[in-house]
Amino acid sequence: MSRKLNRQSFGSPGNAGNLPGRSEVDQLLLDWVPNERLRLHMYQLGGLLRAWAERQNLDEHEVWLWEAAGLLHDADWEQWPDDHCARIIDWGESAGWDPELLHAIASHGPLHFGVEPVNELDHLIYALDELSGFVHAVSLVRPEGYAGMQVKSVKKKLKDKSFAAQVNRAEITDAAERAGHSLDELIRFIIEVQPTVALPGS
Numbered sequence: 494m495s496r497k498l499n500r501q502s503f504g505s506p507g508n509a510g511n512l513p514g515r516s517e518v519d520q521l522l523l524d525w526v527p528n529e530r531l532r533l534h535m536y537q538l539g540g541l542l543r544a545w546a547e548r549q550n551l552d553e554h555e556v557w558l559w560e561a562a563g564l565l566h567d568a569d570w571e572q573w574p575d576d577h578c579a580r581i582i583d584w585g586e587s588a589g590w591d592p593e594l595l596h597a598i599a600s601h602g603p604l605h606f607g608v609e610p611v612n613e614l615d616h617l618i619y620a621l622d623e624l625s626g627f628v629h630a631v632s633l634v635r636p637e638g639y640a641g642m643q644v645k646s647v648k649k650k651l652k653d654k655s656f657a658a659q660v661n662r663a664e665i666t667d668a669a670e671r672a673g674h675s676l677d678e679l680i681r682f683i684i685e686v687q688p689t690v691a692l693p694g695s
């Protein structure tokens with residue numbers, strides 16, 4: 494379903510700071526990701542990373558770097574699952590995107606792509622990707638959605654292997670450990686921020 498990228502370095506150092514604009518990213522996602530649920534997952538991860546970066550008081554350029562990494566991380570998944578995430582990396586390299594953005598995208602699944610997260614953005618994109626999808630799955634089976642959702646009920650669902658069985662629990666634990674944040678902290682953050690994120694225009 495994906496393949497090892499067989500390298501740890503992406504893009505060209507001369508392109509540092511070169512990020513695609515928001516409308517360019519929105520358009521790319523519309524073109525590449527017809528599935529709204531999958532597109533929402535990318536906006537959710539983008540929104541989470543934006544909120545995390547804002548809480549670190551990063552400047553607006555850095556905040557956008559974090560958000561853009563989340564928005565783009567699965568852009569090629571729907572159409573080219575066997576080439577995920579080589580396609581979006583190739584696209585971004587041709588477009589001259591910032592190597593940090595490309596490295597973050599490539600780090601969102603070290604067990605799949607063989608790219609080790611090195612900086613905080615890399616670690617957080619890995620830590621929040623599967624977990625945010627899992628929390629969203631929990632919201633879909635609750636009549637109240639996100640309202641009143643408790644960390645402990647999410648953790649209980651994580652232990653229930655039959656719920657959202659496709660979500661790899663070992664990956665969630667590995668990611669949180671590498672990021673140096675507890676599952677409680679990450680889940681609490683997701684419950685707080687994720688309901689505020691919607692697809693543009695919806």
Ligand SMILES: [Fe+2]
Pocket residue numbers: 566567570577601602
């Ligand atoms: Fe992915």
Ligand SMILES: [Fe+2]
Pocket residue numbers: 534566567622623
């Ligand atoms: Fe994802």
